Amino acid sequence: MSGSKIHWGWSIGLAGGAAWVGWWPAQHEFWHIAGGYTLAFLGYLGLMSKGGPPVKHLFALAILARLLLWPAMPQLSDDIYRFLWDGRLILSGINPFAATPAELMGWPRLPNGITPELFARLNSPEYFTIYPPVAQGIFALSCLAFPESIYGSTMLMKAFLFCFELGSIWLLPKLLARVGLSERAAFWYLLNPLILVEVMGNLHFEGAMVFFLVAALWGLHRKKLALSALAMALAVAAKLLPLIFMPFLIRLLGIKGSIRYFALMGAVLLLLFGPLLGQAFFDGFGSSLDLYFRRFEFNASVYYLLRWAGYQWAGYNLIAWIGPSLAVGTFFGVLLLAYKEAQQGGEPMRMGYWLAAICLYLAFTPTVHPWYVALPLLLSCFTRFRFPVAWSILVPLTYINYQGGVYHENLAVVALEYLAVAGWGVWEWRWGSAAKKSPTAA
Secondary structure, three states, X not given: OOHHHHHHHHHHHHHHHXXXXXXXXXXXXXXXXXXXXXXXXXXXXXXXXXOOOOHHHHHHHHHHHHHHHOOOOOOOOOHHHHHHHHHHHHHOOOOOOOOOHHHHOOOOOOOOOOOHHHHHOOOOOOOOOOOOHHHHHHXXXXXXXXXXXXXHHHHHHHHHHHHHHHHHHHHHHHHHHHOOOOHHHHHHHHOOHHHHHHHHHOOOOHHHHHHHHHHHHHHHHOOOHHHHHHHHHHHXXXXXXXXXXXXXXXXXXXXXXXXXXXXXXXXHHHHHHHHHOOHHHHHHHHHHHHHHHHOOOEOOOHHHHHHHHHHHHHOOOOHHHHHHHHHHHHHHXXXXXXXXXXXXXXXXXXXXXXXXXXXXXXXXXOEOOHHHHHHHHHHHXXXXXXXXXXXXXXXXXXXXXXXXXXXOOOHHHHHHHHHHHHHXXXXXHHHOOOOOOOOOOO
């Protein structure tokens, strides 16, 4: 069989498998999800192997695969209903951080579009929202355009994400080429089935965060610091996670440059968060962050080990102490990584340290949803490390927790996931094919 036919076969497998997962299985239909992902990842690995198709083919496939998923309603996540809830509240002049949905349903008069039917579809009605202003703005615009249509609002939100994804498809290969790396490495992220399904299928705003982060890195490499600071602020306003990389910018920019950069970032963030600021925001957002570290738990690694130790020692779950302690550990761990990176000198940026920082955060956090792997997967494109690819293959196995319609966490799957990913990562670091053995290696 000719190479071209093989490439088309891999492409059909990737696009078809991702489309299957994005269109048909419900969250509790694990074996249908696993089958689609298996087909998609086989196609993906075939395309990314040596002797793969031309880059133009990969570009076209990255766009086509996203177009196939655009019209589908999210199948594996019900977060869309919270997006609609928040957007409709904003259009009614109500700060979405002002009250939990459960509290709001007790109001004598409900805002326009806030109905018992929508409330029944929310997955955490007793908790405050957690979504930053870029996401909230898109929620509101989508509900403004389609005030009574769930499908219409959803498709417009996906249109925004599709534009962000197009931006990443255009800019990420250019950035890699600019720093002396292969454009093909970008497709470890751009064609990854997990990214296709979780961003364009399930409507997670990691797609927006990734585009703005890539734009910020592009600005840094082009010495356009104002553009970079603006893009970095937008990345933070899409998802808060890029804040973890700020310590690494101090060495790169110097003290004076850092002050200017962070001041501009802060000004943009103030403008973006401004419409939401107030006592309601600080109370609601603070409550959500507190719950994230003190109550939520899903697919964790280090936290689960400490939770088990807590049960052995105290006889109950010590999450109220373990969660915040791990957050503090992450903070100082990232500072240590930034310090070690600064001591290296020489080349402008070492994305291996950024990758180590986000992996440290994900190792210590009590909650790791599949789409959280987007950021380490992106950063791995700039390095020799491919363990985030293995992680993206294994993390969809956590959908087994929903099998049968009743949530039950399968700790054997969690153990398999993290033992395999950690083992692969250690092997790459110590015995990988690259000559350099430090996390600075690209």
